[in-house]
Amino acid sequence: MTAKPSPEEFTCPLPLRDYPNIVLGHGAGGQLSDELVRYLFLPQFQNDPLAHLGDSAVLTLGGQRLAFSTDSFVVRPLFFPGGSIGELAVHGTVNDLAMSGAQPLYLSASFILEEGLPIETLQEITAQMAVAARQAGVTIVTGDTKVVEKGHGDGCYINTAGMGLVPAGIEIGPDRARPGDVVLVSGTLGDHGMAIMSVREGLQFESTIQSDSAPLGGLVREMLAECPGIHVLRDPTRGGLAASLNEIATQSGIGFELEEPRIPVDPTVAAACEILGLDPLLVANEGKLLAIVPPADAETLLATMRRNPQGKQAAIIGHATESHPRLVVAKTAIGGTRVMTTQIGAQLPRIC
């Protein structure tokens, strides 16, 4: 055991010093998560693929480009309308790989189980993982199981890591957005986060809000076949559209201007957000993607996306601009504009 680092040795102390302890917001995909990555993990593990901060690392191995990604899943409850922790664990990693333009191929699955979890529950979770993997065209080839004492863990945590191949000629990354680029989303936003929230809070609406948890590899493949020059792909999970666009704005050094009325939000989700005082653009999605593309490709891509079941409500929602670098601005329905910042901590903890 090495000696504890003295405060002076702290890599970049300022932002982290405000929070001497981990808070829920450090896991919520907002500014606190970002600070943990930038000021703690990056300085420790410094290397190029990591510093790229894409949804997966893209590695060149024997002349081939391999995407590699990981995600742990701690969602509560384990089962929710439209999905379960098992499906989420497959979709989350498959989608991270797809956002590099990779064809997802293999997954690992590692379980941290709480003593007392009914075997039947584990059976159900793994059955749903198996179905999700088949649908996504990936194989779960390796795994691990740990058990922690009752009272630790929370029934079941799952980690998946995945790898896939990036086809030749595809260059996708969060630093590749250019002024003039068009921003598209593949469908309605906020469904996953609000599905979880509704179950937790016991909210009843006329129709049940379903998680949008879905694999996006097929949609991405069709999009790239039509428009191989896509600049950025991202699945707006924790922190929602706002976090994803702000990250891309920072990494590409450009701004975004959105037309808020064009952003698709399911009316029930909008109503639930209204009641709870949440912004659907900051709520997590698990089956949606954001594409940033050269203007000439936008309409073709929109048509391609709408032909796929995962993209049938796709929409063009704005564009990249050089007029306000690193700032995401939305024009509202009544003609005003608002700056769309990333949340500091969590709107909703433990949603994936």
Place this chain on the structure above:
Amino acid sequence: MTAKPSPEEFTCPLPLRDYPNIVLGHGAGGQLSDELVRYLFLPQFQNDPLAHLGDSAVLTLGGQRLAFSTDSFVVRPLFFPGGSIGELAVHGTVNDLAMSGAQPLYLSASFILEEGLPIETLQEITAQMAVAARQAGVTIVTGDTKVVEKGHGDGCYINTAGMGLVPAGIEIGPDRARPGDVVLVSGTLGDHGMAIMSVREGLQFESTIQSDSAPLGGLVREMLAECPGIHVLRDPTRGGLAASLNEIATQSGIGFELEEPRIPVDPTVAAACEILGLDPLLVANEGKLLAIVPPADAETLLATMRRNPQGKQAAIIGHATESHPRLVVAKTAIGGTRVMTTQIGAQLPRIC
């Protein structure tokens, strides 16, 4: 959410029905762990690389063989004599890759943090991971962080997944042991498990028992350079030597005969085991390997191993036999024989 499976749909109900709920033993690397893998995970995720049950899956991707492995780490305490959860998280996965004969290259790191964990502790854990990764020659290229509410988790759980390249001509697998093969270990057994146990139980000995946590990629590379025809490599982690040899015996359909006095055990570890009524051959190691090799290679390999710091106490401890398939037998110091079975549950839970 799908309907719960009825008891009739249960894939292979018999052994699992004895335990309707997860118990600590399901994570201990013994018979219960094995049943969970064989009767729950394998039938769900069925595919060849997984069914091979090696320490990593070996996948052919564009003409190259890639090893892929994952492990979650839930050890308590987070820091212990000779290591920490951070080092363990690197060594564990690096070693699983090396046991396929692969050169470990890249790791992912995923953290499940408990609200309230001091940032300084996380800083210390990641600093030790970074050092361990550099020493093992691997790069941590992608990651994830989740935060769970105070009272869940246990400070910090870490998952690592890793990939590496298997050199051409190397064919290592738990089903490749043949009668007559010689069994070697790279050093003393039981150090890691007893280091953890001593801290937990507050046991004091003349010298502190140190975990043997160490990366084995370098040792394996030297061994394969000298003897590319090694049949089986395995790091005897949870469940110790007994679990590893019993698994190999089952998968290769052969038996093993060990000379117990030849098995290296540190005297302090032996004393601690004596006090606690534990068998060091069932206790976990985190920096040792087991090699099963054709008899003609044994002496050369032993000499090669002893030249490496990780193998300086290497020893030939027995051989494979066809006289009692699937049974591991040890000749004791007083000339008797005992059957070395795998434990059902846990000698020590939460040791990695």
